[in-house]
Amino acid sequence: MNWLKKITMSRLHARFGAFKLLISGAALLLVVAVMAFQTGNFYQKHQNRMIAEQAQRLEKLYQKNEQAISQINTLQVELAIERLANQKMQQAFRTIEDDHFSLKKELAFYEKIMAPEKQANGIIIDEVQIAATNSANHYRIRVVLVQQQKSKRYAKGHLEVTFDGSLVNRPATVNITNISELDKKALSFSFQYFQVIEGEFTLPDDFIPEKIDVSAILPAGRWQKKHRLDETYPWLNNKES
Known part of the structure; x- marks a missing residue:
């Protein structure tokens, strides 16, 4: 690690000259820039893929939610129809019971006379x-x-x-x-x-x-x-x- 301490700009300038030092620095910056670009591009693609997957999941959830809402609406309509039919049936039963009781009263009247x-x-x-x-x-x-x-x-x-x-x-x-x-x-x-x-x-x-x-x-x-x-x-x- 001591050799790193010995590397200074003055020694590099004396060893390689100003032009070579400039070229080396530019090349190093270019390599760093390319690596940074590739890293950023990879991260961007990863983010885009994650966003696309989340969007697909969200779309599927929306579809399932719409299907569930549609099923609930259908069941509510069927339940309302069944309740209405049940109410009408109960009304019909009450009418039949009233008619039956009226007939029983008439029968009781005649039975008192004809067959007590x-x-x-x-x-x-x-x-x-x-x-x-x-x-x-x-x-x-x-x-x-x-x-x-x-x-x-x-x-x-x-x-x-x-x-x-x-x-x-x-x-x-x-x-x-x-x-x-x-x-x-x-x-x-x-x-x-x-x-x-x-x-x-x-x-x-x-x-x-x-x-x-x-x-x-x-x-x-x-x-x-x-x-x-x-x-x-x-x-x-x-x-x-």
Whole structure:
């Protein structure tokens, strides 16, 4: 490193002369300038490439954002249409329910005149359904009770369900409470407009059912008189009022 300290302008001037020293300095400056230009050019190209890549990424993000906005708008339109359809359907259901209730009122009026035994204090057995299951002798039962007259009071009572048929070639009656988990509490009702009572039962192996007896029993209470409504239906036939 000591030889660098010995290099001075005066020694270079004495050794190479003024002209050679000028030429060498100019050449050195040219080399430095070329290297600086190449370095700057490389950096500029690198910057341009980075900017282009970022621009492409940004363009892709813009496209994805536009697609997402389009999908959101489509979903919002579909949701609005579905809500409108649901509102119209609910309005239609309410209209049907109102019409159904009006028909029930008219039916109740005529039944009071023509068949008073088919209703008890405005209560009717609107529907009885028996459906077979995949298990032998195992069935589902569904009973719908309806109060045809508008009332602020609840109709309260319980059902009795029996099956008439034959057992070992002899007439027999089977109570549903003896062949299912439907006890008196499960068969009880308390409703203002309608109530559905349903469950499952298993008939004895040798029992051949022929008809179903359904009774709605309303005991005397503070707000209701004692009534009993009896209906009989063929086996596995559905009854709808």
